[in-house]
Amino acid sequence: xxxxxxxxxxxxxxxxxxxxxxxxxxxxxxxxxxxxxxxxxxxxxxxxxxxxxxxxxxxxxxxxxxxxxxxxxxxxxxxxxxxxxxxxxxxxxxxxxxxxxxxxxxxxxxxxxxxxxxxxxxxxxxxxxxxxxxxxxxxxxxxxxxxxxxxxxxxxxxxxxxxxxxxxxxxxxxxxxxxxxxxxxxxxxxxx
Amino acid sequence: xxxxxxxxxxxxxxxxxxxxxxxxxxxxxxxxxxxxxxxxxxxxxxxxxxxxxxxxxxxxxxxxxxxxxxxxxxxxxxxxxxxxxxxxxxxxxxxxxxxxxxxxxxxxxxxxxxxxxxxxxxxxxxxxxxxxxxxxxxxxxxxxxxxxxxxxxxxxxxxxxxxxxxxxxxxxxxxxxxxxxxxxxxxxxxxxxxxxxxxxxxxx
Amino acid sequence: xxxxxxxxxxxxxxxxxxxxxxxxxxxxxxxxxxxxxxxxxxxxxxxxxxxxxxxxxxxxxxxxxxxxxxxxxxxxxxxxxxxxxxxxxxxxxxxxxxxxxxxxxxxxxxxxxxxxxxxxxxxxxxxxxxxxxxxxxxxxxxxxxxxxxxxxxxxxxxxxxxxxxxxxxxxxxxxxxxxxxxxxxxxxxxxxxxx
Numbered sequence: 001x002x003x004x005x006x007x008x009x010x011x012x013x014x015x016x017x018x019x020x021x022x023x024x025x026x027x028x029x030x031x032x033x034x035x036x037x038x039x040x041x042x043x044x045x046x047x048x049x050x051x052x053x054x055x056x057x058x059x060x061x062x063x064x065x066x067x068x069x070x071x072x073x074x075x076x077x078x079x080x081x082x083x084x085x086x087x088x089x090x091x092x093x094x095x096x097x098x099x100x101x102x103x104x105x106x107x108x109x110x111x112x113x114x115x116x117x118x119x120x121x122x123x124x125x126x127x128x129x130x131x132x133x134x135x136x137x138x139x140x141x142x143x144x145x146x147x148x149x150x151x152x153x154x155x156x157x158x159x160x161x162x163x164x165x166x167x168x169x170x171x172x173x174x175x176x177x178x179x180x181x182x183x184x185x186x187x188x189x190x191x192x
Numbered sequence: 193x194x195x196x197x198x199x200x201x202x203x204x205x206x207x208x209x210x211x212x213x214x215x216x217x218x219x220x221x222x223x224x225x226x227x228x229x230x231x232x233x234x235x236x237x238x239x240x241x242x243x244x245x246x247x248x249x250x251x252x253x254x255x256x257x258x259x260x261x262x263x264x265x266x267x268x269x270x271x272x273x274x275x276x277x278x279x280x281x282x283x284x285x286x287x288x289x290x291x292x293x294x295x296x297x298x299x300x301x302x303x304x305x306x307x308x309x310x311x312x313x314x315x316x317x318x319x320x321x322x323x324x325x326x327x328x329x330x331x332x333x334x335x336x337x338x339x340x341x342x343x344x345x346x347x348x349x350x351x352x353x354x355x356x357x358x359x360x361x362x363x364x365x366x367x368x369x370x371x372x373x374x375x376x377x378x379x380x381x382x383x384x385x386x387x388x389x390x391x392x393x394x395x396x
Numbered sequence: 397x398x399x400x401x402x403x404x405x406x407x408x409x410x411x412x413x414x415x416x417x418x419x420x421x422x423x424x425x426x427x428x429x430x431x432x433x434x435x436x437x438x439x440x441x442x443x444x445x446x447x448x449x450x451x452x453x454x455x456x457x458x459x460x461x462x463x464x465x466x467x468x469x470x471x472x473x474x475x476x477x478x479x480x481x482x483x484x485x486x487x488x489x490x491x492x493x494x495x496x497x498x499x500x501x502x503x504x505x506x507x508x509x510x511x512x513x514x515x516x517x518x519x520x521x522x523x524x525x526x527x528x529x530x531x532x533x534x535x536x537x538x539x540x541x542x543x544x545x546x547x548x549x550x551x552x553x554x555x556x557x558x559x560x561x562x563x564x565x566x567x568x569x570x571x572x573x574x575x576x577x578x579x580x581x582x583x584x585x586x587x588x589x590x591x
Contacts, residue, residue, distance in 0.1 A: 014486065019372055024221040025305055070422040073299050074273040074414055081269055111303040113222040120296050165387035169218050173380030181373040188484050188567055263403045267410050274414040278421055285428035367514045
């Protein structure tokens with residue numbers, strides 16, 4: 001399958017957040033400022049790419065040959081948890097201010113459905129190693145895109161008068177709905 | 193720590209409204225949006241999640257003095273992932289249509305922040321009995337929101353409820369309700385509604 | 397006990413127990429899951445082929461074909477196989493049945509699709525057509541495969557190799573036809589050289 005099309009599909013046409021509802025929790029929590037959205041998005045993209053590679057290797061080189069596919073979910077989530085732990089330690093060492101900005105949301109990347117979802121979809125769709133990698137990068141890019149757009153919109157909304165019950169999560173969901181609607185326009189972009 | 197113990201009934205009820213996992217605590221949003229295109233799907237997902245929640249809570253509560261603090265998250269995750277695999281394979285083996293309808297969102301119960309959240313906040317610090325009650329309350333609160341969301345989307349999007357036609361041919365279904373935008377919009381409105389009702393409750 | 401040792405031991409025990417629970421659960425559920433998959437496959441094959449007594453599975457160049465056989469008859473009732481490709485929204489997978497000479501289609505069944513609900517999904521079933529909700533797949537019955545299947549819009553097909561697109565879902569309709577056209581030649585050649 002054409003890798004570029006795969007990337008565009010994962011990032012835009014079938015955006016992980018707006019089409020598959022993956023990665024919503026941080027979507028609501030971190031999308032208040034564009035700068036934190038960008039940092040979070042890049043961190044997730046990084047974890048996603050490595051997760052795509054490692055889970056593919058584990059599934060095809062360990063689980064399948066030994067017929068222990070039943071351990072798919074347990075092994076995948078352990079991989080993700082360890083990767084996030086490593087990324088956390090790395091960021092803490094390299095850039096303490098970034099570490100403080102992301103705060104609690106960094107370890108929460110472990111429970112980001114987008115990452116586990118990526119690994120599971122890769123297996124379901126029987127992607128090759130390279131396809132998984134491109135899929136991971138594309139999905140991460142799409143997640144970052146959705147997050148940054150949402151942050152941009154929310155920054156503007158800070159100045160408007162939103163009815164009290166809708167402040168916070170309520171309005172975020174409604175904005176997400178409009179974004180999802182807009183992104184539906186991309187359907188058919190990559191079919192020939 | 194001599195705190196007056198919270199009565200079990202309160203422990204149970206909090207999950208239904210005050211601390212409703214979806215509407216108030218914003219946990220478990222991914223499956224909430226993805227599988228609530230019909231009432232029955234919402235119900236099935238809610239039940240599967242509740243099963244995982246209660247089973248994990250029981251085991252983790254039993255092992256709470258055994259699991260060292262530093263590796264507790266890894267430990268909880270393995271236990272949760274095990275029960276999710278059990279639930280997923282159970283559905284695939286005994287309820288295949290539901291398994292197909294819920295698709296990859298069943299394994300995603302593993303990363304449902306609701307479950308990990310309850311283990312961290314409650315089961316690791318309370319006895320088995322209380323943990324079961326907490327899990328039941330939270331689970332029911334979760335099921336409640338999923339079924340309502342699923343019903344709204346199904347009625348407006350397919351003119352059916354639990355697969356039974358309830359709106360006549362005069363109603364042209366709002367296709368958007370079954371699609372992602374409809375999910376986000378409905379959830380946003382429900383959250384807003386929940387907040388609004390809560391404000392008035394507090395005033396009273 | 398050494399803190400690190402305790403951490404390692406506890407985690408190892410938990411993981412080992414998890415592995416044990418899951419492998420026993422696997423042996424309980426796996427046969428049932430495979431049974432359901434087999435039933436679905438059988439249903440798909442019988443939906444696209446004329447009646448047969450049993451079917452044989454043949455692996456040709458990585459593709460599986462299902463040959464519907466009639467007892468006492470060396471000529472098969474038809475050949476069924478899966479094809480897949482990209483539709484409007486995502487992957488579409490179709491079970492196609494052809495006569496033994498690959499001259500015409502005996503039936504198709506859409507297995508997987510994530511097309512637009514209410515429009516593209518009409519390739520599976522069209523509730524708005526009260527006379528025949530399955531009009532789209534059924535029009536493939538008897539469609540001639542040479543030179544290839546063509547799609548017509550907004551008019552009744554005149555030729556034996558034409559099918560009508562769903563109005564409002566042209567891209568999805570064309571995708572179904574394209575997926576069949578693209579794959580059928582290769583499968584025909586592989587099958588005929590293997591038999």
